[in-house]
Amino acid sequence: MTKIILAGVALVLSASVSLAQEVTPQTGDRWYQDGQNTLTEKLARQPNTGRARNIILMISDGNGIATNYATRLFLGQKNGGFGDEAVLPQEKFPYLALVKTYNVNAQTAGSAGSGTALHSGVKTSLGVVGVGEGLRRGDCSQVEANKVKSIVSILDEMGKSVGVISTARLTDATPATAYAHSANRTFEDDSKLPEKCGVKDIADQLLDALKAGTVDIAMGGGRRHFLPKEVTDFEGEAGRRTDGRNLMDEARAAGARVVRDDVEFAALSVSDSAPVLGLFESDHMKYEYDRRAEPSLAEMVGASIKRLQGNENGFFLSVESGRIDHANHDGNLYRALTDGVAFADAVSKAVELTSAQDTLIIVTADHSSALAFNGYCGRGSPITGLCYKINKTGVKHLDTPARAKDGKPYTVAGYLNGKSSVLTKDENFSGSRPVVTQQQASDPDYLQQALIPLSAETHSGADVAVYARGPWAHLLDGTIEQNFIFHVMKYAAEVE
Structure with a gap:
């Protein structure tokens, strides 16, 4: 009796999967197919319960x-x-x-x-x-x-x-x-x-x-x-x-x-x-x-x-x-x-x-x-560079930097605190957020703009x-x- 019930459950599940595939219009979409492939891989996964040498x-x-x-x-x-x-x-x-x-x-x-x-x-x-x-x-x-x-x-x-x-x-x-x-x-x-x-x-x-x-x-x-x-x-x-x-x-x-x-x-x-x-x-x-x-x-x-x-x-x-x-x-x-x-x-x-x-x-x-991420950046915006506008008719970002309310471009990523705070007034910062170019932001020595002024960026309590x-x-x-x-x-x- 147990075998019959299990076989029936398996048949129902199989039919459900087949039906779902038949009625889903996006089955030919590459993202849909990637999801199905990932599902297949995960269904086949078996835990390893051997000893770790x-x-x-x-x-x-x-x-x-x-x-x-x-x-x-x-x-x-x-x-x-x-x-x-x-x-x-x-x-x-x-x-x-x-x-x-x-x-x-x-x-x-x-x-x-x-x-x-x-x-x-x-x-x-x-x-x-x-x-x-x-x-x-x-x-x-x-x-x-x-x-x-x-x-x-x-x-x-x-x-x-x-x-x-x-x-x-x-x-x-x-x-x-x-x-x-x-x-x-x-x-x-x-x-x-x-x-x-x-x-x-x-x-x-x-x-x-x-x-x-x-x-x-x-x-x-x-x-x-x-x-x-x-x-x-x-x-x-x-x-x-x-x-x-x-x-x-x-x-x-x-x-x-x-x-x-x-x-x-x-x-x-x-x-x-x-x-x-x-x-x-x-x-x-x-x-x-x-x-x-x-x-x-x-x-x-x-x-x-x-x-x-x-x-x-x-x-x-x-x-x-x-x-x-x-x-x-x-x-x-x-x-x-x-x-x-x-x-x-x-x-x-x-x-x-x-x-x-x-x-x-x-x-x-x-x-x-x-570390934090800024704005709605178009796809492909360089992670160590400026945030570029989203392209509404294509995939790759527009070649136009996004701008903040102060009219200035901003980088894809920055820090919530640290030594490069835009709130600090010294020989490098005049009290307003400095303009940053793509050339500056992509330089290996560039220090990202930060918010809270501290001597160094801190850890975060996030998971x-x-x-x-x-x-x-x-x-x-x-x-x-x-x-x-x-x-x-x-x-x-x-x-x-």
Whole structure:
């Protein structure tokens, strides 16, 4: 009887679909056909409930939904299209959700609290690293009692290899939350530690993690926090440490391969099992637009996966594109988007080198930014340029800039706050909104017009997206708390 009922339901559904197709006049429309193809793909989708041998967490710092959309337009327009039809590699993943990013004491999140949520499964306060919400920021005496265990430590204990990559300083907030515990994200070296702190600085904790084998690969910027202030590096930049220790030398003495530029990076052997410490800049790594003698994010991801995947127990890789956030803070949309494309390249590299059968890849952001879109722009308006009028008789925009009530053109995107506020009176701004030309707006150094005058653009409290593929990726759906992402990773690795 049950089989008969099910067969009848299937017949009714099949007939309903056929009838709908027969009576719908737009079946020949390309958008309609695209929708039908997408429906077919989704109907065929089956959740992967196997164990995740490998997990890759990719964090695009400050890459909220608006910046993600702008990056899509930028990539598509670079490839000769209108932009909005482009698809970023993470947007091809089958599962996604919206993520609430707030910290426990902040409606708008900071990277340290968000990174702790992602890596350790708990929400915590603004500015603290790898500790719970019971700690008062800056109080070293409370660190031990409030330590939380990160996914790095958990998966290391399962025998997996671990890598931590960032285009920011390795000791900066987001990457630090993968391996460190600190009362303040600013304690990157000992020069900022309070007297009698009793807790090691973040760079020293990374050295310990490399020595212990908890972290096998660490690559990014931040060389200055590993060198004493009396020492200048090969680029002439002085260290920051006041304890006289050269942590780069100590890492070498412990058997690590320490690399400083793209040449030394390229010389790394995939078969070498020694830990790797890559420190490619004194401060943050260069923006992708300005990159010269250092590896790209995609290159670091590729080399790390190839080096880590030799472990039969699998690996965990935490990847941060840290400088999208910094460009947004500066109001420099062009560099935010070129770094966004570099992040997309890194996602593609991770997809290329792994299988969805045994590798869970999660792509998300730690928080959003205050980027906003202006006006009714015609299709194809350059994302880093002026907003052009809509063409009522064709698809591509008219070659006429849209104008605001002040009679002046405006850009497709701008910031709600920041250093380029149109309300600021100084040598650059007369008190009225300055005129901007297409040539000015499209310059890589152009800073977008902003509204509220602040020393730098701020984060935004808006939700971010998470995209996932691989084992148990289907658990990431709906609207979730940011710390839930950790729990999916942990479950996917431990499930029998």
